[in-house]
Amino acid sequence: MMTEHVLSRRAFLRAAVAAGGITALAGCGSPSGGGGAVPLAYWNFFVGGDGERMVGLVDTFRDEAPRTDVTATTLAWGAPYYTKLAMACAGGRAPDLATLHASRLATFGKELVDEWDLAELEARGVTPDQFPAPVLERVTIDGRLMALPLDTHPLVLFYNTEVCAQAGLLAADGTLAPIQGAEAFLDAGRRAAAVTGANGIAFGAADALATWMVFWSLFRQLGGRIELPEGGPAEVDRDAMVEAMAFLQTMCDGTIASKTLDGPAAPASFASGQAGFLLIGPWEIVTAQNAGTPFSMTQFPAIFGDVPYVRADSHSLVLPRQAKVDPAARSAAYDMAVSMLTNSLDWARGGHIPALSSVAESPEYLALQPQSAYREAAQVVEFDPDAYFSGSGSTLMSRAGQTLQGITSGALTPDEGADDLIGWLDQQLTLGSPV
Amino acid sequence: MSAVGSAQNTARAGGPALVGRAGADGGARRSLSVGRGGPWFVLPFVLVYAAFLLWPLVYGLGMSFTDTSLVSPEAEFVGLDNYAQLASDPLVWRTLGITLLFTVLSTVPLVLVALVMALLVHTGTRGQWFWRFAYFAPFLLPVSTVVLIWQWLFQGDFGLLNAVLGWVGLGPVGWTTNPDMALWSVVLVTVWWTVGFNFLLYLSALQAIPATVYEAASLDGADGWRRLFSITLPLLKVTTGLVVVLQVLASLKLFDQAYILYGGSGGPAGNASPILQYVYDTGFVNYRLGYASAISYAFFLLIIVVAVLQARLTSRKES
Numbered sequence: 001m002m003t004e005h006v007l008s009r010r011a012f013l014r015a016a017v018a019a020g021g022i023t024a025l026a027g028c029g030s031p032s033g034g035g036g037a038v039p040l041a042y043w044n045f046f047v048g049g050d051g052e053r054m055v056g057l058v059d060t061f062r063d064e065a066p067r068t069d070v071t072a073t074t075l076a077w078g079a080p081y082y083t084k085l086a087m088a089c090a091g092g093r094a095p096d097l098a099t100l101h102a103s104r105l106a107t108f109g110k111e112l113v114d115e116w117d118l119a120e121l122e123a124r125g126v127t128p129d130q131f132p133a134p135v136l137e138r139v140t141i142d143g144r145l146m147a148l149p150l151d152t153h154p155l156v157l158f159y160n161t162e163v164c165a166q167a168g169l170l171a172a173d174g175t176l177a178p179i180q181g182a183e184a185f186l187d188a189g190r191r192a193a194a195v196t197g198a199n200g201i202a203f204g205a206a207d208a209l210a211t212w213m214v215f216w217s218l219f220r221q222l223g224g225r226i227e228l229p230e231g232g233p234a235e236v237d238r239d240a241m242v243e244a245m246a247f248l249q250t251m252c253d254g255t256i257a258s259k260t261l262d263g264p265a266a267p268a269s270f271a272s273g274q275a276g277f278l279l280i281g282p283w284e285i286v287t288a289q290n291a292g293t294p295f296s297m298t299q300f301p302a303i304f305g306d307v308p309y310v311r312a313d314s315h316s317l318v319l320p321r322q323a324k325v326d327p328a329a330r331s332a333a334y335d336m337a338v339s340m341l342t343n344s345l346d347w348a349r350g351g352h353i354p355a356l357s358s359v360a361e362s363p364e365y366l367a368l369q370p371q372s373a374y375r376e377a378a379q380v381v382e383f384d385p386d387a388y389f390s391g392s393g394s395t396l397m398s399r400a401g402q403t404l405q406g407i408t409s410g411a412l413t414p415d416e417g418a419d420d421l422i423g424w425l426d427q428q429l430t431l432g433s434p435v
Numbered sequence: 436m437s438a439v440g441s442a443q444n445t446a447r448a449g450g451p452a453l454v455g456r457a458g459a460d461g462g463a464r465r466s467l468s469v470g471r472g473g474p475w476f477v478l479p480f481v482l483v484y485a486a487f488l489l490w491p492l493v494y495g496l497g498m499s500f501t502d503t504s505l506v507s508p509e510a511e512f513v514g515l516d517n518y519a520q521l522a523s524d525p526l527v528w529r530t531l532g533i534t535l536l537f538t539v540l541s542t543v544p545l546v547l548v549a550l551v552m553a554l555l556v557h558t559g560t561r562g563q564w565f566w567r568f569a570y571f572a573p574f575l576l577p578v579s580t581v582v583l584i585w586q587w588l589f590q591g592d593f594g595l596l597n598a599v600l601g602w603v604g605l606g607p608v609g610w611t612t613n614p615d616m617a618l619w620s621v622v623l624v625t626v627w628w629t630v631g632f633n634f635l636l637y638l639s640a641l642q643a644i645p646a647t648v649y650e651a652a653s654l655d656g657a658d659g660w661r662r663l664f665s666i667t668l669p670l671l672k673v674t675t676g677l678v679v680v681l682q683v684l685a686s687l688k689l690f691d692q693a694y695i696l697y698g699g700s701g702g703p704a705g706n707a708s709p710i711l712q713y714v715y716d717t718g719f720v721n722y723r724l725g726y727a728s729a730i731s732y733a734f735f736l737l738i739i740v741v742a743v744l745q746a747r748l749t750s751r752k753e754s
Contacts, residue, residue, distance in 0.1 A: 078699070079699060079716075079719065083505070083720065086505055086506045087506075089506070090507065090508065107722070111506070111507065112506060206611065206612040206703065208698070208700045258591075259609075260591035260592060260607075260609050261591070262586075262590070262591070263698070265591075265592060265593070269592065388721070395716060395720050398700040398701065399701075401700050402700060402701055402702075402703065403704075405612065405703045405704070406614065406703065406704050409612055411613075411703070411704060412704075427525065427526070431520070431524075431723065431726070434502075434504035434505065434507065434721065434722040434723045434724075435504070435506055435507065
């Protein structure tokens with residue numbers, strides 16, 4: 001009986017190993033899944049409202065192209081996403097299509113992504129002149145189109161219509177009366193604060209993204225420039241930097257805007273009616289809508305100078321570099337990218353300005369309120385400085401956030417803040433680029 | 436862990452018994468340790484250990500002498516350049532200082548609070564199981580959950596902590612926004628989160644002190660305080676040594692709670708950015724793997740020095 005038992009166990013093990021081997025071999029045989037469908041791997045970083053809309057876009061493409069088997073992978077936004085994508089590209093086993101902030105092309109544009117073939121795009125009805133000029137300029141490197149913009153998402157100004165009405169800040173048509181200049185903006189904040197009894201402007205004073213977006217808009221409105229040549233030192237308009245920081249400090253006086261509100265708390269405070277304005281990207285429209293706040297949105301005003309330059313970025317689509325490109329998958333990637341672009345009206349409901357002109361000029365989009373109210377911002381967008389450590393979710397943004405938080409909280413004077421940030425930039429440049 | 440404490444106790448108390456038993460059925464033992472089969476049983480673990488610990492250790496050390504980048508396939512041997520660079524990199528020193536400061540700031544309360552908690556529970560309050568559970572429960576939570584809870588507690592404008600301060604007539608504190616508070620907030624989170632572990636070590640050590648010692652002391656007329664200072668604390672010395680060593684090593688590893696609490700930004704003015712975060716940022720956010728390896732090996736060296744010093748100190752104390 002003992003022998004029998006041992007034998008049967010061995011037989012079982014052998015059978016199991018054999019079965020496992022066969023399964024593994026079978027797995028190797030058909031990587032493309034059932035029915036000869038083309039497998040297409042797509043990576044993105046959208047969660048929340050954007051995530052739902054992105055799933056909608058992917059599903060739309062699935063319906064349009066039943067012979068393409070799309071695997072959509074959503075990864076955590078920011079440094080983790082860009083690290084994984086960069087590693088996948090460097091290793092040659094990247095997805096077929098990926099989302100990228102246009103501001104990250106300094107790293108990815110050189111070696112990690114392939115250029116878009118204009119002929120292939122034109123065959124699908126998309127040409128470069130259908131994108132806003134400043135965005136197109138950002139995604140074009142050495143005359144080659146490296147990323148396909150899906151949208152533009154500038155810093156925008158949310159306003160609570162009831163609060164602003166009580167504060168006498170609305171024009172006759174019920175929209176926000178134009179605000180021009182630093183004093184007018186601060187005054188609007190004060191008047192809104194008098195109505196809410198709390199803050200005038202909900203602003204993430206402790207949030208790297210919020211502070212950077214406002215700082216960069218102000219800095220560019222002042223004509224400030226930052227050049228980051230490899231090896232350093234950084235070429236910075238220090239006066240413009242000090243002035244922009246001084247404005248931030250004045251704004252965060254505890255009444256016009258809080259000195260301490262963090263990233264998630266700022267939209268929450270606006271949504272609950274504790275502030276008349278909110279300074280953040282347009283994606284927070286969902287928060288305000290869900291809360292039932294009476295609100296609208298408008299372009300970030302010209303606080304310095306006449307042109308309302310505004311910090312923006314663009315969710316764009318890239319073809320990550322692969323060691324071996326499957327032509328069928330590459331073709332499907334073009335199909336999917338164009339499908340997402342042409343169906344981006346629903347994407348625009350989430351607050352982003354659609355990049356493709358046929359969508360951006362469509363009556364359906366123009367009828368979207370308040371989303372289309374700030375569409376002109378796409379013509380005056382200012383992207384982050386050009387360096388491997390710059391862009392959305394980058395070290396520059398988080399490090400500048402440290403400085404700017406020192407400014408908003410009053411721990412640093414604008415002069416100290418400028419020295420701090422410029423000193424860090426110099427140091428970072430001496431390290432040499434890994435790209 | 437408690438396993439460490441009890442292992443020590445059994446080794447000391449039950450040592451001879453074990454040897455005796457091994458002698459009794461030595462036949463069965465020999466076949467396992469000397470027989471051909473032994474290494475095969477160890478092999479799976481050795482393979483995993485070699486592939487995921489030893490090899491990366493060696494590989495990382497090699498990488499620290501190159502300018503390996505995460506995003507470009509070419510890497511050149513640069514000798515000691517990375518090490519020379521880190522010596523003059525202010526951020527290395529700054530983040531190292533923050534890590535060391537955190538180690539001091541967190542180890543003291545994590546040892547003292549745990550000891551006090553264990554003593555209180557051990558005095559024989561009713562429902563000991565409840566206190567044991569309540570004190571240890573936070574330790575079971577994942578770090579992201581812990582930080583999420585505290586982010587709301589710390590929230591400057593409508594967080595619970597500032598609300599409580601308001602009730603007692605104190606002004607709000609910028610828990611996560613004030614540069615001077617930034618690291619203290621991380622300490623607070625860490626103490627709440629991990630004090631239960633040290634508490635458990637102390638509690639098991641307390642329970643291992645024989646009741647007869649206290650009985651004898653009582654007969655000699657020693658009161659509660661006298662028993663605490665003359666019996667309990669001296670007998671807890673070994674455990675305290677263990678707790679301090681484990682705590683210093685755990686605190687030097689500071690990364691996750693600080694990283695999540697400040698969303699990877701390093702906190703206001705970067706005052707809560709530990710050296711491991713600088714390693715992570717350098718290697719994975721800024722793609723400079725070679726330099727990041729050099730920093731982590733320099734830090735590794737420092738930890739070894741600390742560990743050796745500590746071992747020296749404790750062994751001298753014991754002898």
